[in-house]
Amino acid sequence: MKILVLNCGSSSIKYQLLDMETESVLAIGKVERVGMEDAIFEYKGAGEKIKEIGTILDHTAGVRKVLKALTDPEHGVIKDPEEIAAVGHRVVHGGEAFVSSVIITEEVKRTLRELFDLAPLHNPANLTGILAAEAALPHAPGVAVFDTAFHSTMPRKAFLYALPYAMYKRHKVRRYGFHGTSHKYVSQRAAAILGRAPEEVNLITCHLGNGSSVAAVQGGKSVDTSMGFTPLAGLIMGTRSGDIDPGVIPYIMAREEIGISEIMSMLNKHSGMLGISGISSDMRQIEEEMDKGDPRAIETFEMLEYRLRQYIGAYAAVLGRVDGIVFTGGIGENSPRLRKAVCENLAFLGVTFDEEANQVRGKEQIISGPDSKVTVMVIPTNEELMIARETAELVSKMGRA
Amino acid sequence: MSVRIWGVVGTGLSGRGIAELVATKGLEVILVGQTPDELTQARRQIELSLQHEIERWALTESEKRAILSRITMTTDMTELARADFVISARVGDIEEDKAILRTLDQLCRGEVILASNTSTLSITEMASATNRPDRVIGCHFLQPIPKTKVVQVVRGLKTSDETVARVMELVERLDRTGVEVYESPGYITTRLIIPLINEACQVLMEGVASAEDIDTAMRLGFEMARGPLEIADRIGLDTVLVMAERLWREYGDLKYRPSPYVKKLVRAGHLGVETGEGFFKYDANGDRIKNGGTGR
Numbered sequence: 001m002k003i004l005v006l007n008c009g010s011s012s013i014k015y016q017l018l019d020m021e022t023e024s025v026l027a028i029g030k031v032e033r034v035g036m037e038d039a040i041f042e043y044k045g046a047g048e049k050i051k052e053i054g055t056i057l058d059h060t061a062g063v064r065k066v067l068k069a070l071t072d073p074e075h076g077v078i079k080d081p082e083e084i085a086a087v088g089h090r091v092v093h094g095g096e097a098f099v100s101s102v103i104i105t106e107e108v109k110r111t112l113r114e115l116f117d118l119a120p121l122h123n124p125a126n127l128t129g130i131l132a133a134e135a136a137l138p139h140a141p142g143v144a145v146f147d148t149a150f151h152s153t154m155p156r157k158a159f160l161y162a163l164p165y166a167m168y169k170r171h172k173v174r175r176y177g178f179h180g181t182s183h184k185y186v187s188q189r190a191a192a193i194l195g196r197a198p199e200e201v202n203l204i205t206c207h208l209g210n211g212s213s214v215a216a217v218q219g220g221k222s223v224d225t226s227m228g229f230t231p232l233a234g235l236i237m238g239t240r241s242g243d244i245d246p247g248v249i250p251y252i253m254a255r256e257e258i259g260i261s262e263i264m265s266m267l268n269k270h271s272g273m274l275g276i277s278g279i280s281s282d283m284r285q286i287e288e289e290m291d292k293g294d295p296r297a298i299e300t301f302e303m304l305e306y307r308l309r310q311y312i313g314a315y316a317a318v319l320g321r322v323d324g325i326v327f328t329g330g331i332g333e334n335s336p337r338l339r340k341a342v343c344e345n346l347a348f349l350g351v352t353f354d355e356e357a358n359q360v361r362g363k364e365q366i367i368s369g370p371d372s373k374v375t376v377m378v379i380p381t382n383e384e385l386m387i388a389r390e391t392a393e394l395v396s397k398m399g400r401a
Numbered sequence: 402m403s404v405r406i407w408g409v410v411g412t413g414l415s416g417r418g419i420a421e422l423v424a425t426k427g428l429e430v431i432l433v434g435q436t437p438d439e440l441t442q443a444r445r446q447i448e449l450s451l452q453h454e455i456e457r458w459a460l461t462e463s464e465k466r467a468i469l470s471r472i473t474m475t476t477d478m479t480e481l482a483r484a485d486f487v488i489s490a491r492v493g494d495i496e497e498d499k500a501i502l503r504t505l506d507q508l509c510r511g512e513v514i515l516a517s518n519t520s521t522l523s524i525t526e527m528a529s530a531t532n533r534p535d536r537v538i539g540c541h542f543l544q545p546i547p548k549t550k551v552v553q554v555v556r557g558l559k560t561s562d563e564t565v566a567r568v569m570e571l572v573e574r575l576d577r578t579g580v581e582v583y584e585s586p587g588y589i590t591t592r593l594i595i596p597l598i599n600e601a602c603q604v605l606m607e608g609v610a611s612a613e614d615i616d617t618a619m620r621l622g623f624e625m626a627r628g629p630l631e632i633a634d635r636i637g638l639d640t641v642l643v644m645a646e647r648l649w650r651e652y653g654d655l656k657y658r659p660s661p662y663v664k665k666l667v668r669a670g671h672l673g674v675e676t677g678e679g680f681f682k683y684d685a686n687g688d689r690i691k692n693g694g695t696g697r
Contacts, residue, residue: 057405256458258457262458265461266458
C-alpha cells in the first residue's frame with residue numbers, strides 16, 4: 001500500500017510518498033511560495049533531485065504538480081496516481097473534538113472549520129491541503145492526523161488551567177499540547193529498544209527543535225506535556241519564550257506602548273534563545289559562540305538546559321518511576337553537549353552516562369551507562385512515517401468494514 | 402479571479418503606505434514612480450518604516466526582507482499590465498488622475514478593477530475617462546496606512562455592486578474593515594474630523610482650556626486613543642488646512658472654514674509630527690514629547 005503524506009502550510013506543501021510494505025520513502029520534497037509566480041518545487045524520487053521555479057497558483061496546482069512528478073516516466077516512482085491508496089494529512093489542532101486520527105468526511109471538515117479559532121495560522125492551511133488532495137486525487141481517502149491527539153489522554157487535573165471554569169466551558173481554554181505525532185513515534189520506538197510492551201514503560205520524551213516540548217508518557221499514553229493552549233508554553237525555544245509570568249505581558253505592553261499583535265510577535269519571534277543571546281535562534285550557532293567563550297551564549301545554554309531539567313524532574317514526579325528518557329528533534333538528535341549537560345544533572349534519578357555513545361548524531365543510540373537506572377536514548381523522530389502508519393491502519397479498517 | 406499582484410501608482414506617503422501594507426500581508430506589489438530617484442527615496446522610506454516595526458517587536462529582520470522582496474519598483478507604467486488590481490495614490494488634481502486612469506484602462510486586463518485613493522476628487526468623473534466605469538472605484542486608506550484599520554470604499558455613479566463586493570474582499574484580505582460610502586466630499590472621516598478640530602481650535606483660542614487639557618478631556622471622556630489636536634498634528638496641519646478649505650468650498654458651510662489658529666501654525670512652518678511641532682512637540686520617531694502634568 002502506498003501512502004502520500006502531506007504537511008501543508010499557508011504557502012507551502014511538504015510531501016512524502018511511502019511504501020507501507022517496507023515502510024520506505026519512495027519520494028520526498030516540498031513546494032514553497034505557493035500562490036506566487038516564482039514558486040519553488042523540489043522533488044527527489046528515482047534519480048537526481050529536481051528543483052524548479054515557476055507559477056504554482058494554489059495548493060491544488062501544487063498537489064497536481066507533485067502527482068505529475070511522481071508519475072513522470074523518468075523521475076517518477078509510480079505509474080498511475082491510482083496507485084496512491086490514501087493521503088495522510090498533518091493537522092495541527094484537533095481540539096477536544098479529535099482524540100485520534102480520523103478518516104476525513106464532510107462532517108470532519110465541518111468540525112475542522114470550527115477549530116480555526118484555536119490555530120488560526122495552521123488549521124486553515126491544513127484544510128486547504130485536504131481540499132487540494134481531494135480535488136487532485138478524488139479516488140484516495142484522506143486521513144487527518146493531529147498534533148494534539150496523542151495528548152488527549154491527559155487527565156483533567158493536568159490539562160485544566162486554574163482560571164474561572166467558565167473559560168474552559170465557554171472558550172475551551174485548556175492545555176492541549178503539540179508535537180503529539182513525534183512523542184507517540186519515539187515513545188513506541190523507545191519501548192521497542194527497551195524490549196518491552198509500550199503499556200509497561202514510563203517515559204519522558206523530549207522533542208527539542210525549533211519548537212520544543214517534553215511529554216510524560218505512562219504506559220504508552222501521554223499524561224502531561226509542556227506546551228499548553230498554544231505552542232508558546234513550556235521550554236525555552238528558538239524564538240519563543242516558553243513559560244513566563246502572565247503578569248509580565250500587560251506590564252510590557254504599557255511600558256513599551258505596544259498592542260496585542262506586537263506583544264505576541266515579541267513572545268513568538270523575538271524571544272527564546274534568540275532573545276536572550278542576541279546571537280541566533282539556532283542551537284548550532286549558540287554552541288559555536290560558547291566555544292569562543294561568549295558569556296551570553298553560555299548563559300542562554302544554561303537557561304535552556306535548566307528549564308528542560310526542571311520539566312524532566314517534574315515529570316519524574318508525575319510518573320513516579322522513569323524507565324527511559326528520549327531525546328529527539330533537531331537539537332535533541334544533534335546536540336551531544338545539551339544531552340550531556342542534562343544527564344550529568346540527573347544522577348538523583350540514577351542516570352549514568354556513556355560519554356562515547358553520546359557523540360552520536362541523528363541515529364538511534366542508548367547514551368546512558370549499562371548500570372543506569374533510567375535508559376537514556378537518542379531516537380530520530382519520523383512524523384511522516386507515523387502519519388503514514390495511522391493512515392494505512394484506518395483505510396485498511398475501512399476496507400474491511 | 403483572486404488578486405495576487407497589486408499595482409500602486411505614486412510614491413508619496415499614501416502610495417508607500419499602501420505598498421507596505423499590501424506586501425506585509427503577503428501579496429506582491431508593483432510600485433510605479435516618476436523617476437528613479439523618487440523610487441530610491443520610496444524604498445528608503447519603506448525600509449525605515451519597517452525598521453521601526455522591528456523596534457516595536459512587530460516584525461523580524463527576515464520578515465522585513467521578505468516584505469521588501471515582494472515590492473517591485475519601476476518607472477515603467479506598462480509593467481502594471483501584470484497587476485490584478487491597481488490603485489492610483491498620486492496627490493494631484495482631477496485632470497492628472499483622469500490621465501492616469503485613461504492610461505491604466507489601456508494597459509490593464511479588462512476584468513481588472515481600477516481604484517483611486519482620493520478623498521476629495523470625483524470617482525464618477527475619473528471613471529468617465531475609461532471604458533470600464535463600472536470597474537472604477539474609490540478606495541480611501543486613512544493615515545497612517547500601515548496601522549489604521551478602516552478603508553472607505555467609495556462608489557462612483559456607475560460603480561457596479563460586484564466591483565464594490567470584490568473591493569470589500571480585497572480590503573478584508575488586508576485585515577481592514579471596509580465601509581461603503583457614496584461619492585461626496587470628505588466621505589465620513591474627513592467630514593467629521595474637520596469640524597471637531599475646528600471647534601477644538603475655537604475652544605483653545607477663546608482661552609477656555611489649554612491644548613493639553615482639551616486633548617486629555619476628549620481622550621479620557623470619550624475613550625479616544627488621541628485627542629483632536631494631536632490627531633490634527635498627525636494628519637499634518639497643512640493637510641488639515643487643504644481638507645478644510647475644500648470642504649468649505651464644496652458645502653459653503655462655516656463649520657468647515659479653516660481655523661485661523663491652524664493657518665497661523667502652518668505659516669510658521671509648524672506642520673505637526675512631520676516637522677516636530679504643531680499643537681504639541683514630537684521627537685524624530687513621531688512620539689509625543691511629554692511635558693507638563695496632563696500629558697500622557
